[in-house]
Amino acid sequence: MPEALSPRGIAASLTEHWSPRVIAELDQSYVKVAKVQGTIGWHSHESEDELFVVLKGCLRIDMEAGPVVLNEGDLFVVPAGTRHNPSAPDECLIMLIERKSTLHTGTVVNEKTRTLAEQLRPVPSNACSREFD
Known part of the structure; x- marks a missing residue:
């Protein structure tokens, strides 16, 4: 049975910072x-x-x-080849859409870099508990 997802709810349930988790696939992304x-x-x-x-x-x-600041509900696309450094002074929940070939931190490897296998780990279920007539 198809299931709706809550990106915000799933992101809130994560326990690690800067450790993205795959929640869906869209074509080659x-x-x-x-x-x-x-x-x-x-x-x-x-x-x-x-x-x-x-x-x-x-x-x-x-x-x-220059910097761009995104508030809740905002969207921004970082173009290919653009050096960037995301940051959040306080805890922030984000959704990303990127090609399956995209490496988490590009060619830079640091303590926050996550492999694709780590990003594909299961996430908590998100079943809706509401009843519909």
Whole structure:
């Protein structure tokens, strides 16, 4: 049976910061959610765009051309090849849409880098408890 997902609810249930989890697939892309706080570090994705949606909180994405600040409900696409450094002073819930080939922190590897296998770990179920007539 098809099941609706709550990206915000799933992101809120995560216990690690900067550890995205795949919640859906769309053609050749993954839909991911994450709980973030602090900064992840400068990196780029040479051949892939990266779409950010803020589900709760505020996210700043520093880029060489200047920063962009996203509030709850805002969306921003970091173009392929653009060095960027997302950060959140307070805990923030985000959704990402990126090609399946996108490496978490591009060619930069640090303590926050997550493998695709880590991102594909199961997430809590999200069943709706409401009854419909």
